[in-house]
Amino acid sequence: MNKYIPSSIESKWQKKWKEDKLFSPDMEVAKNPYYSLMMFPYPSAEGLHVGNMYAFCGSDIHSRFKMMQDLDVFEPIGLDGFGIHSENYALKVNQHPVELSKITEKRFYEQLMMIGNAYDWTRTVETFKPNYYKWTQWLFLQMYNKGLAYRKKASVNWCPKDLTVLADEQVINGACERCGSIVEKKLLEQWFFKITDYTERLLGNLDKLDWSEKVKIAQRMWIGKSEGVMLKFNSEDKAAEVEVFTTALDTVFGVTFLVVSPENPLLQKFIKEDKRERVDQYVKAVKKKTESQRMENREKTGVFTGGYVINPLNREKVPVWVADYVLVGYGTGAVMGVPGHDARDHEFAQKFSLKVKPVIKPKDGFKGADVGQDGFWDYPEIKNQFAETSVLFDSAQYSGLTSKEAKQKMSDYIEDNNLGKRQIQYHLRDWLISRQRYWGPPIPIIYCDKCGVVAVPEKDLPVELPYVSEFRPSGKGQSPLATSADFYNVKCPNCGGKARRETDVSDTFLDSSWYFLRYPSVEFDDKPFDKQRVKKWLPVDMYIGGAEHSVLHLLYSRFITMVLHDLGLLQFEEPFSKFRAHGLLIAEGAKMSKSKGNIVNPDDYIKEYGADTLRTYLMFLGPFSEGGDFQDKAIGGSYRFLQRVWALQEKVTDSVILSEAKDLQMMHKTIKKVTEDIEQLKYNTAIAAMMEWLNYLSRKEKVRAEEYKIYILLLAPFAPHITEELWYIIGESGSIHKESWPKFDNKYLEEEEISIPVQVDGKVRDILLIQKDIIDNREVVEKIAMESQKVQKFLQGKSVKKTVYIPGKIISFVVSN
């Protein structure tokens, strides 16, 4: 027997698989297409770390498993190479992104080759190549023509470090999701996609999708639907009207003030002359405050405007304040202040000594601490366990009603009297796609002095990204392309007159919002995707990726797919039938990051132990959906495991007949376990089952060829190289990865003797071995149990009050009270 030397067999098979196009299904004739997709990486020349490998291997194992279930699996790979991530890396190492992209492409593909994934290397997609971004620009044009891309001047999120605007989805906790800088607000003219036109569909379809629940929840939260009413408040003198949105109309009798946000133009109408100076001062001060100052200090501030409005339900006079805790971007930029039942309003009222008036109480009255001395009661909207049991008081004819009833009746009243209307608000806002950076697809728009905004004609695509040596972002709210006269000076496609190109590029998430459509159609230069191909291969059967893309990539892709569906270009409106989020691989108890210096490089491990060992170890260290902790020491265990599988070939013989019931049972039990576990991505327990069977086989004198063959078939998705080699060693031909997955038969799983624990008062006192044929005979089994000496010891002198027997499971005697 040869020694197991991973390095020599792994590269050999990788080369052969690629040459033979083993993992390139025929796009046209494949009978059972199965599209298995992994989120493609955004490359930087540092290469993939072991956390990336973890994700890619997990997806690959599932793909290979499906392949062996005789499906024509299409498992493509590509690079999401445009965007800030790659560009920042270029800035850091001071190399031009164009050159760098060539290096990173090579490096990434080499690494992905080394790990042994079953990629179709004939169909890669790189978003930064003109033959791809031509169609990203085409997509923009479709959006534009459908009225879903529009330009507006808006206060947008500006990252002071990356020197570009960001989408709302890219701002986390007031900070840039890339670099962590606190974002600023900037007024700029930008391109937006009207994702808000699709809100209800994006929300509604979620229920039908087979996706990881946490991702669906994140999307629902992001869309942020809330139902309430839009209520009109007239100023005292009826000269002005302001609308507020509320989800808690039942508290309307508790309104003691009204707050308008400093940015709200309606504010002006409420300011009384004697207060103008102070109000102006306040508004100015707020505008000067940076976002970070606002984040840090959340203490309530505000100024009384001098104006009053009338509460439409009880006709009470309510003072109007201006305060920056009211956001201009949500609802109407004005809220009714109910300090009795809203924590923020309460805080505000306390600070400025405004009246607090509770109007809802528990059905059976307040109990001591329910309502504080300051009159604040944590009302249902905050602690909704009270929602069912609380009633209104001091609310005219609505007193005594529950919140739900009151909301109903008050809404009716408001609508009947034209005081407002029921309304649904969403958190989701339109997708800002302009970026003032270099490394992205130029937005295909031309501005003509005469014709205005003109779309670049489709025949002129791609608008190629020029090689600009000064690719650094300028920070002036303009892309570096704005310095290239050759680029921006154009003739208007309409009138031929002097015109100027849009110099911003589009968001990298636009590149990735449709890449899955391109893979099956990469060879077509005249269209983004071929109708027949799409029909055959999409939607994606299984999509695996990180949960960090819950509201970015995964939401945008769904939106874009819906639009293409509405344009009649796709038959489906959801791109990913099944999505599973993988867990995060951490190292030394912490997230892998450069700053912590705990990045683990997979190359070293591949060199030392081989890709098969690394794959097996990564998949064994914890449940794939939950991630785990990478421990350097423990990887040796996986290496030993494969060594032992290799060594087992010595014991293989054809002369022993596989007849022992126990042998068959182990085999079928393992097939069952591994099959079911892979299906659910529970790779760690699948591998544990393989180890158990291996331990069993190693203890035997001889191992039958049949057993060994099935063993390596089950192991093939996890360790593709060693199993391929062993496949040839045992005299088989063709690739093991094109073999059919072993099947199990339940008839071998039953045992002759079944062990039944016997409990006395809930504690196990003995374990009986019961013959299969009497297992259902309650009396006999109970008698055997009762007669057990170990059990008798605990029954002595006591009477059995109750006996529970679950056939084949357990027997339980109850003696105590």
Place this chain on the structure above:
RNA sequence: GUCCAGGUGGCGGAACGGUUUACGCGAUAGUCUCAAAAACUAUUGGUCGCAAGGCCAUGUGGGUUCGAAUCCCACCCUGGACACCA
């Protein structure tokens, strides 16, 4: 603050109403060796005991059940997502 995961040996983790600690790492002892490494074999939750065996252990406190790591309630931690969204 809200939402979502989780808290089980020295460690990563199994089990997810029915024998807690599968599988692996580590540790200890042994075999082999001049020696070491590797490999192989055995032991390995705590505690009392010479042993048989007992008792105690799944974050804490209650509850449901013949039986709870698992289900319910409250609380305490850890990780993640969202967050002045009215």
